[in-house]
Amino acid sequence: xxxxxxxxxxxxxxxxxxxxxxxxxxxxxxxxxxxxxxxxxxxxxxxxxxxxxxxxxxxxxxxxxxxxxxxxxxxxxxxxxxxxxxxxxxxxxxxxxxxxxxxxxxxxxxxxxxxxxxxxxxx
Numbered sequence: 420x421x422x423x424x425x426x427x428x429x430x431x432x433x434x435x436x437x438x439x440x441x442x443x444x445x446x447x448x449x450x451x452x453x454x455x456x457x458x459x460x461x462x463x464x465x466x467x468x469x470x471x472x473x474x475x476x477x478x479x480x481x482x483x484x485x486x487x488x489x490x491x492x493x494x495x496x497x498x499x500x501x502x503x504x505x506x507x508x509x510x511x512x513x514x515x516x517x518x519x520x521x522x523x524x525x526x527x528x529x530x531x532x533x534x535x536x537x538x539x540x541x542x
Contacts, residue, residue, distance in 0.1 A: 422448035425535060429511075432527045435519035437498065440512040441535070442468055443505065449512075458497060471502050471510055479504075490525060501525055503532045506539055 420428075426439040430452055438457070440449035447468060451457055459467065478488040491502045499521050503511040511532055515524060 425531060426450040429513065429531055433519060433524050435516040436513060437516060438514040442510045471512060472508050475504060475510060501528060503528055505535050
């Protein structure tokens with residue numbers, strides 16, 4: 420399955436998911452739910468992704484003491500943002516409306532995360 424198909428699959432998990440980005444090998448594939456107005460510009464999105472890659476690297480630097488990081492979640496006034504590792508410097512980035520069951524969505528994302536990682540390992 421390619422990155423666009425995974426983005427579509429993730430959007431189908433819950434109608435409260437606004438945005439999905441898959442950052443693989445320095446390339447971004449992303450989809451915004453039909454009818455949703457983006458909050459960030461394209462440049463702001465790319466800047467945010469670069470910052471997420473850096474933050475994820477700093478989390479991994481503590482894994483020898485804390486264990487492997489699984490996901491990071493931030494709550495803003497307007498959205499939740501979830502970041503999951505896809506190995507190395509590859510990331511899955513998702514934003515949702517604030518009025519959602521974020522833990523249920525995160526649980527579903529982990530299932531897809533595992534599928535993507537398996538596929539990458541078998542390339």
